Amino acid sequence: MKNPDVIIIGGGLAGLTLTALMAEKNVNVLCIDREKPQETLLDDFDGRTTAISYGSQKVLQEAGIWSSLEKDCCPIESIRILDGGSPVLLEFESREVGGKTFGWIAENRLIRNALYKKITSQRQAGLIAPAVVSGFSVDEKNAHVFLDDGTTYNAPLVIGADGRFSFTREWMKIGTRQWSYKQRAVICTVIHENAHNNIAVEHFRPEGPFAILPMCDDKEGKHRSSVVWTEHGTKRHSALHYTQDVFDAALEARFPSCYGAVHQIEKRFSYPLSLVHAHQYIAPRMALVAEAAHGIHPIAGQGLNMGFRDLATITELISAACKNGQDPGSEEVLKQYQQHRRFDNMAMAGATDSLNKLFSNDLMPVKLARKAGLRIVSRLPFAKKLFMNQAMGAAGLLPSMIKDRDAA
Numbered sequence: 001m002k003n004p005d006v007i008i009i010g011g012g013l014a015g016l017t018l019t020a021l022m023a024e025k026n027v028n029v030l031c032i033d034r035e036k037p038q039e040t041l042l043d044d045f046d047g048r049t050t051a052i053s054y055g056s057q058k059v060l061q062e063a064g065i066w067s068s069l070e071k072d073c074c075p076i077e078s079i080r081i082l083d084g085g086s087p088v089l090l091e092f093e094s095r096e097v098g099g100k101t102f103g104w105i106a107e108n109r110l111i112r113n114a115l116y117k118k119i120t121s122q123r124q125a126g127l128i129a130p131a132v133v134s135g136f137s138v139d140e141k142n143a144h145v146f147l148d149d150g151t152t153y154n155a156p157l158v159i160g161a162d163g164r165f166s167f168t169r170e171w172m173k174i175g176t177r178q179w180s181y182k183q184r185a186v187i188c189t190v191i192h193e194n195a196h197n198n199i200a201v202e203h204f205r206p207e208g209p210f211a212i213l214p215m216c217d218d219k220e221g222k223h224r225s226s227v228v229w230t231e232h233g234t235k236r237h238s239a240l241h242y243t244q245d246v247f248d249a250a251l252e253a254r255f256p257s258c259y260g261a262v263h264q265i266e267k268r269f270s271y272p273l274s275l276v277h278a279h280q281y282i283a284p285r286m287a288l289v290a291e292a293a294h295g296i297h298p299i300a301g302q303g304l305n306m307g308f309r310d311l312a313t314i315t316e317l318i319s320a321a322c323k324n325g326q327d328p329g330s331e332e333v334l335k336q337y338q339q340h341r342r343f344d345n346m347a348m349a350g351a352t353d354s355l356n357k358l359f360s361n362d363l364m365p366v367k368l369a370r371k372a373g374l375r376i377v378s379r380l381p382f383a384k385k386l387f388m389n390q391a392m393g394a395a396g397l398l399p400s401m402i403k404d405r406d407a408a
């Protein structure tokens with residue numbers, strides 16, 4: 001592509017989605033990623049699943065991939081919250097709120113493959129990978145992107161979608177607020193004897209949340225779920241290294257008995273957990289989106305959903321500017337983007353941080369207050385509804401998901 005309107009640095013789920021979305025809105029867009037697509041498209045590149053909200057579903061629809069993805073996404077009909085050794089403390093049923101599902105669980109590898117297929121068929125999208133971005137310069141009309149092989153690309157706007165350790169952000173000299181949770185998430189897929197009945201479980205344990213997310217049955221009809229097992233302590237003692245028998249036994253001890261026998265399949269993955277939030281999202285002719293701007297704890301399954309809201313906002317602003325013959329990299333456009341997104345992201349980062357502090361805690365007074373609070377909520381229909389709308393983060397579905405769902 002000779003004259004892109006926008007260059008996107010990073011082709012993770014956010015960068016690829018932004019590329020497909022902008023191309024669908026008639027913006028000429030070039031995405032550059034350092035990984036080899038033949039590796040990122042492999043089944044074992046990313047074992048995670050994503051809880052897709054209604055807002056994110058709309059973004060995937062507008063990016064042109066939802067129709068091919070939907071059949072492989074598992075609807076969430078019910079959410080159960082457990083605290084420590086107690087039985088179910090809170091249960092939310094979709095039929096209590098009009099019967100619409102709470103969202104869907106989608107496999108990251110399927111989203112990535114669908115996006116790649118889409119982008120390679122779009123006339124207004126280009127993807128260069130593998131290629132490492134090693135520098136930038138900015139002048140009055142353009143931002144210039146330098147690759148480490150000596151190639152240069154120019155566009156009126158460069159968007160950094162290059163993840164938590166964003167090189168683009170660093171080059172823009174934008175500082176961050178950040179800390180480590182001293183926790184890791186061990187991720188895997190399991191098969192279990194009995195059907196999950198589209199139930200998502202979030203079990204708050206002192207070491208961190210243990211989530212069971214319903215997936216579609218496999219081709220042989222085996223029942224599958226995705227596990228997010230938060231742990232702390234040394235890497236050497238991580239569940240990542242348990243033998244298969246020990247790991248399966250530990251899973252069964254953590255799974256409610258209604259699942260029957262549980263067996264982990266494929267590979268286990270591990271992700272260190274941290275919070276990072278950029279002080280600014282913009283600089284002359286440059287902007288940051290998704291994890292390049294904000295990375296949060298996965299306790300609420302909201303990281304990518306937040307990122308998708310950035311993508312929807314920036315696409316709307318840029319496509320309108322291009323359509324009206326305006327400069328897509330102008331200060332005015334970028335300021336509007338930052339104004340729309342930074343506060344929302346800051347609130348979500350704060351909410352997930354507090355949630356993790358409140359629930360990954362075994363101090364007796366905190367434990368008792370938490371239990372009493374949850375019991376009151378479960379017994380009062382009014383409080384429960386309020387909680388469903390305000391505090392779904394505990395189950396991986398934050399208020400925006402509910403709002404999105406109600407609006408859909």
Ligand SMILES: Cc1cc2nc3c(=O)[nH]c(=O)nc-3n(C[C@H](O)[C@H](O)[C@H](O)COP(=O)(O)OP(=O)(O)OC[C@H]3O[C@@H](n4cnc5c(N)ncnc54)[C@H](O)[C@@H]3O)c2cc1C
Pocket residue numbers: 009010011012013014015032033034035048049050051052131132133134161162163164166167185187228271289290291292298300301302303304305306307
């Ligand atoms: C355990 C876990 C569970 C999660 N569950 C959920 C969930 O249920 N729902 C949800 O919404 N979110 C969830 N998230 C968050 C979500 O996975 C992330 O927000 C998302 O994957 C981040 O995507 P990204 O594209 O912003 O960044 P990345 O995936 O990090 O992509 C960045 C890309 O930039 C490229 N890159 C970097 N530097 C350069 C360079 N110099 N030149 C070229 N390319 C470069 C990299 O190769 C990479 O492809 C979860 C996260 C974790 C850890």
